[in-house]
Amino acid sequence: MIEFENVGLRYGMGPEVLSDLTFDIAPRSFQFLTGPSGAGKTSLIRLLFLSLKPTRGLIRVFGRDTARVGRGELPALRRRIGVVFQDFRLLDHLTTYENVALPLRVAGQEEASYRADVVDLLDWVGLGERMHAMPPVLSGGEKQRAAIARALITRPEILLADEPTGNVDPPLAKRLLRLFVELNRLGTSVLIATHDLALMEQFDARRIVLAERRIEIYE
Amino acid sequence: MATGGEKKRRPSDRTAPRVEAAKRVVRAAAQVRRRARGGEAGRAIVPPQTVAGRALVSVVAIMCFLACLAVGALSVVREAAHDWQVDISREATIQIKPIGTTGMEMRLARALSLARETSGVRSARLVDERESTALLEPWLGQGLDLSSLPVPRLVVVELEDPASADLSGLRAKLAQEVEGAMLDDHAVWAARLRTMAGGVVLVGVGVVVLVLAAMVLSIVFATRAAMAGNRDVIEVLHFVGAEDPFIAREFRRHFVVLGLEGGSVGGAAALALFGLGDLLLRSGRGDPLGDQAQALFGGFSIGWSGFFGVIAIVALVTALTGITSRATVLGHLKRLE
Numbered sequence A: 001m002i003e004f005e006n007v008g009l010r011y012g013m014g015p016e017v018l019s020d021l022t023f024d025i026a027p028r029s030f031q032f033l034t035g036p037s038g039a040g041k042t043s044l045i046r047l048l049f050l051s052l053k054p055t056r057g058l059i060r061v062f063g064r065d066t067a068r069v070g071r072g073e074l075p076a077l078r079r080r081i082g083v084v085f086q087d088f089r090l091l092d093h094l095t096t097y098e099n100v101a102l103p104l105r106v107a108g109q110e111e112a113s114y115r116a117d118v119v120d121l122l123d124w125v126g127l128g129e130r131m132h133a134m135p136p137v138l139s140g141g142e143k144q145r146a147a148i149a150r151a152l153i154t155r156p157e158i159l160l161a162d163e164p165t166g167n168v169d170p171p172l173a174k175r176l177l178r179l180f181v182e183l184n185r186l187g188t189s190v191l192i193a194t195h196d197l198a199l200m201e202q203f204d205a206r207r208i209v210l211a212e213r214r215i216e217i218y219e
Numbered sequence B: 001m002a003t004g005g006e007k008k009r010r011p012s013d014r015t016a017p018r019v020e021a022a023k024r025v026v027r028a029a030a031q032v033r034r035r036a037r038g039g040e041a042g043r044a045i046v047p048p049q050t051v052a053g054r055a056l057v058s059v060v061a062i063m064c065f066l067a068c069l070a071v072g073a074l075s076v077v078r079e080a081a082h083d084w085q086v087d088i089s090r091e092a093t094i095q096i097k098p099i100g101t102t103g104m105e106m107r108l109a110r111a112l113s114l115a116r117e118t119s120g121v122r123s124a125r126l127v128d129e130r131e132s133t134a135l136l137e138p139w140l141g142q143g144l145d146l147s148s149l150p151v152p153r154l155v156v157v158e159l160e161d162p163a164s165a166d167l168s169g170l171r172a173k174l175a176q177e178v179e180g181a182m183l184d185d186h187a188v189w190a191a192r193l194r195t196m197a198g199g200v201v202l203v204g205v206g207v208v209v210l211v212l213a214a215m216v217l218s219i220v221f222a223t224r225a226a227m228a229g230n231r232d233v234i235e236v237l238h239f240v241g242a243e244d245p246f247i248a249r250e251f252r253r254h255f256v257v258l259g260l261e262g263g264s265v266g267g268a269a270a271l272a273l274f275g276l277g278d279l280l281l282r283s284g285r286g287d288p289l290g291d292q293a294q295a296l297f298g299g300f301s302i303g304w305s306g307f308f309g310v311i312a313i314v315a316l317v318t319a320l321t322g323i324t325s326r327a328t329v330l331g332h333l334k335r336l337e
């Protein structure tokens, strides 16, 4: 469902951050993306959801060559991809509930049609009580869970999570991982960027390791 | 100068509906404002405090006020010009030049009866010597004995209907039968008046267009500033799959409210000013200055056309704020890539 062919990326005139990436992400697959800090995990995720264009190589997302995707088609493609950002990217002036509901609102759905789903999901990630709180008063872990809920609410075909357990204690990390695994069972491809070895040991899955600008894949 | 009685309605008849309409506008604004703030549709995605509110409302209010003044002035001038035109084209004048020292009275009588016989003429009246003296007084001074001067005499012909009166027939007969007579149907004056009124209208429309253009530009700047202040929000919206029109709508709703607010304030101020002018003029009736203004403009009142002009300007200002902010957002988003 996502294919990379000899993809290279550089920021501006700088050196290549990623070189010669060739791999694919299959439907219903589960993988960890790992590597040292600064290896390019976040950059790779941005390539995956079309927020960055590769400087060379070919990326195909849902069968579409991203170089040929026009501005007008981006929203439709992005709605099929859920992203959890390393820095959450929640809107500070909206409540947790409103943040999580944002993708649905943006898609033009009526609040009455999704209210129950959003509340259910918030309960599921343990934020039922904090529904009306604004992100600035949430703890790091609570923000993280709000960001995860926002990525999941549209039932995306693929979930990209950048350090989704970076701010939570091990029991909660374990619970969130179970959530991702469950999601994967229901048919969503999952890619989790992390350098948390303990987390990866809890679930046996494909590992994409970034090092020295290149990738190695351990099936 | 007869301005016609239909304009002299009691003030309360005229102001009551306006006050009602103004109240309705204020209520509608409050409702739109509540919506933009959130409520049923959910909280605004673009935080209201990031949109340069007060400053923009002031600019819009001032611009709208100026545009309304221009429209009001236009309406006053147009109505006055129209009244003058009707008045002067409803009359014609026969001028009879003195020839020698005698025969003037006979020629005057002949001209008078010819005029009365013409179809479409309501009445004809001789301007007597006293009246002529009064007319000339400002130029020639007081205590004048006209009989010693070769001053032409006038017959004022009042027409039933300027369009159907047989003025050319009258002109031909006068040329034949009354020596030294000249018929002036005031067409030159009417044409001049039309040209002048047209010129004033053109200038007024130009002023309105310029003022609105300046307003549109300030909305463009305010929208750009709001977008710059909300770069993060726009980015997140893109990430969750928002289409450009959705984002434009989120910005526009703030600007429409600001536009409606500023427009209403400016329009209300303009109406208040018109009302005040009207009131002053009414209370000033009787003293010379008031009478003069009254004679010129037939009352300072902007009339219903002016009132609706102001409402139309407010609506236009609101629509322009919406359209401008939307277009600015869409243009800016397109250039983001």
Ligand SMILES: Nc1ncnc2c1ncn2[C@@H]1O[C@H](COP(=O)(O)OP(=O)(O)OP(=O)(O)O)[C@@H](O)[C@H]1O
Pocket: A011, A017, A035, A036, A037, A038, A039, A040, A041, A042, A043, A044, A086
């Ligand atoms: N916008 C940018 N402009 C220039 N350089 C950038 C930009 N974003 C990232 N980089 C550089 O690209 C490299 C990869 O960064 P990236 O954020 O992808 O690493 P990461 O693997 O996600 O790190 P971490 O584990 O700390 O999150 C880094 O050297 C970083 O300095």
Ligand SMILES: [Mg+2]
Pocket: A041, A042, A043, A086, A162
């Ligand atoms: Mg990162």
